[in-house]
Amino acid sequence: MKRVICRMDRCLGCRACELACAVEHSESRTLVTAVREAVKPRARIRVEAVDGGLHRTLALQCRQCEEPVCAQACISGGIRRDERTGDVLMDPGRCVACWSCIMVCPFGAIMRHEGLHRAVKCDHCPGRDIPACVEACPTGALVFVEFTAVTPHGLTEQRPHSQAERSDRIV
């Protein structure tokens, strides 16, 4: 199962991922026209400050949980996990904008789309081999990789360690 991972030691907080994500999920899928669309496109990824400052940042989107609490909380059955890809998918037609999913997501990875008046989240960019955020990341902080398990310290500060360990210690 593939997931987007952020290598925190490489994230500059430039927010190119947010921009690419919003454009990818716009009507026109082109930056120049996306910014002028009636319903303002919204990113499903968010760059967050670690430690309160902007010295260390982290780009975070849906973790595609194995046992998604958002799907459990959804009152209309609009969120389900695709057992084949492991992706957690939202059915936009079912969303009644009750925000129960936002109420329970421990990663804060579900957003309120005010223009569409429904909840949105990362969908791994259907139709693309590599999600738009990963492609747009100028430092290679975001990667789309096959993922089986996370170590208990899966998302921590990068410390000097071997290459093998390194692949384990990223989000």
Place this chain on the structure above:
Amino acid sequence: MKILIIGASAAGTAAIESIRRYDQESSIVQLSDERHQLYSRCLLSYYLSDSIPREGLQYRDPGFHSQMRVELHEGTRAVHLDTDRQCVTCDDGSVHEFDKLLIATGSLAKFPAYIPQGMEGVNVLRTLDDVEMIRTNVRRARRAVVLGGGLIGMKAAVALNECGLVTSVVVRSSRVLSQMIDQEASHFVTERLGASSIEVFFKTDITEVESRGNTLEAVRTDSGQRIPCELLVVAKGVQPNTDLIADTDIRKRWGIETNAHMQTSRENIYAAGDVAETFDITTGRHAVSALWTCAVQQGHLAGLNMIGRGKAYDGAVLMNSLSIGGIPLISYGVTNPPEGEGYQVITREQGRAGVYKKIVLKEHRIRGIILLGRIDNAGVLLSLIQRREDVSSFEDRLVSDQFGYGTLVGSVGAPDLARYHNP
């Protein structure tokens, strides 16, 4: 193994899903006293106002029960439970034996004695049948009164207003949603209701119901008012539907007592959802949560425990989410902390932006939250309550709009990540 589940709403359904995830062998029989395909109670007010069609109430595929290989008996009420012989008798005379039983009978709407039951125009909002009745009444009504200022009352009032009815709310308390939010947030909600011309009568109760024949005409209040109306929705809260255990030795207080494995005082009998009393993380006491999200979680855990995949419940956190006039509102746990019990409160208000945030702390742990206007990252805060995390190192940032999972990564590591990836 023979598994019997009584009740076919949030908890019962969640239990089936978690059982079938790991157990294809056991037989599952489910009893429901309703006659409708699996529907979501939380969506009823949306259907009432025609925001969604009737089919939209179904929150699982129509073939759910056959896919899950569940023998569902609809329109069948369980009337007697024999805990020694491990069997349940129904109102149609059928008897179902079990190795493991889940009681997920939910709750019943409270109905004050002074309001006559069965009068045309007087309804509660609990089941799909109730809503169909309200919808019929809406067609011939011009004015509606809602009794009760809780979440169901608010949702009913907003929906009836959207149906085009002149709507009033009668609330005994001095403010709306008094169990869920604080004074400031209540004030905001009342303003919003006023903006959509819903009138609220505070510190008022209905004393009398006037009718012509058997049809509602008006209600009279203890403040001497007469409010003409063709529709009255009684939303005075719910009580656990514990009838089934009345003549058993299963322990109950307000709801059926359960341990962390959702087990009742009888080893092979479990309870979950609105009928169950569980530990509450924010108060440290046992209580009935009567909330959809909690019911799903409890049903899920009950299912796992019934098939021996023992998992313990951390406990419930009362939580509610509501949109009022397009403004989102989420609350958790203790939002009105009692004086002198060591609670500490952090608030941030941006009146013009319509944003209000409140965090209630005790011993550096979050016990309650109100988020109004800006709800991003709400669940991250919830996870801090659930893990009973010491938040003193980032306390000042909790009400900031920049607070998020990143804040936790910087302060306490990467909580929950592994837990949700490898459950």
